[in-house]
Amino acid sequence: MTIFYFVAFLSIFFALMTIFTKNPVHSVLYLVITFFTFTVHYILLNAQFLAVVNFIVYMGAIMVLFLFVLMLLNLNKDIEPMRSNLVKIMGAVAGMCMLVTFLGAFKVIESNNEFVTGNSDVGLVKNLGKVLFDEFLLPFELSSILLLTAMVGAILLAKKETKEA
């Protein structure tokens, strides 16, 4: 039970480090650690499929993409654009206001304080596969079109424009 609170603390700590570190490369590395703690959360919830997918897709693919672009653009701490202190404080206050609003809303709706069971086997690959290819077959196929479109769009955008075009 205390594992959850420990991992939650780590997630919040590394998420804060992600947005407050000046060096963009360190920021990406802290984000990788944050996503790893999220994977631990999924394992704690007994959502094994999501844990594996989170590990592969987020920590593997997306973070490599971020790191690759950062190194391609050759950014460093010296040319990192920073906002003025006033805007920073205003942003932090606005975010805190949103957090307080959320917490107040959750207090009002008074979600029953029962425990998360986590012992049901809905998160296993077998179970999720049955739901995914039965109820959600059409969205699943459509997501493949989405990924194809995104791939074409990304290549088209990042390609150097030729002279004759």
Add this chain to the structure above:
Amino acid sequence: MDNIIQNIQGIPLNHYLIFCSIIFSIGVIGVLIRRNVIIIMMSIELMLNSVNLLLAAFSAYRGDASGQVFVFFIMALAAAEVAVGLAIVIMVYRNTKSVDIESLSKLRW
């Protein structure tokens, strides 16, 4: 495995709600206080992930697999979004030689 399952029992759903709201707010603050486009996209990833975790928590709590399927779709969408977004960042960097979000304020139409 039983050991892990016993660990999660006894955590109220409210604590997941509070934890995910905190992470989401950190993402919003990151979008507001940074000017580097790549860091802003990373904050957006943080927000997406907090919502994913909350969906998974509700799914485990209700014993309904739909929530985890939604998380799967959100992950596919996040991958597409990051690919297109980073391609746009590279294109902007090629034209303006910076990743400052303010350099996009000259956009017209």
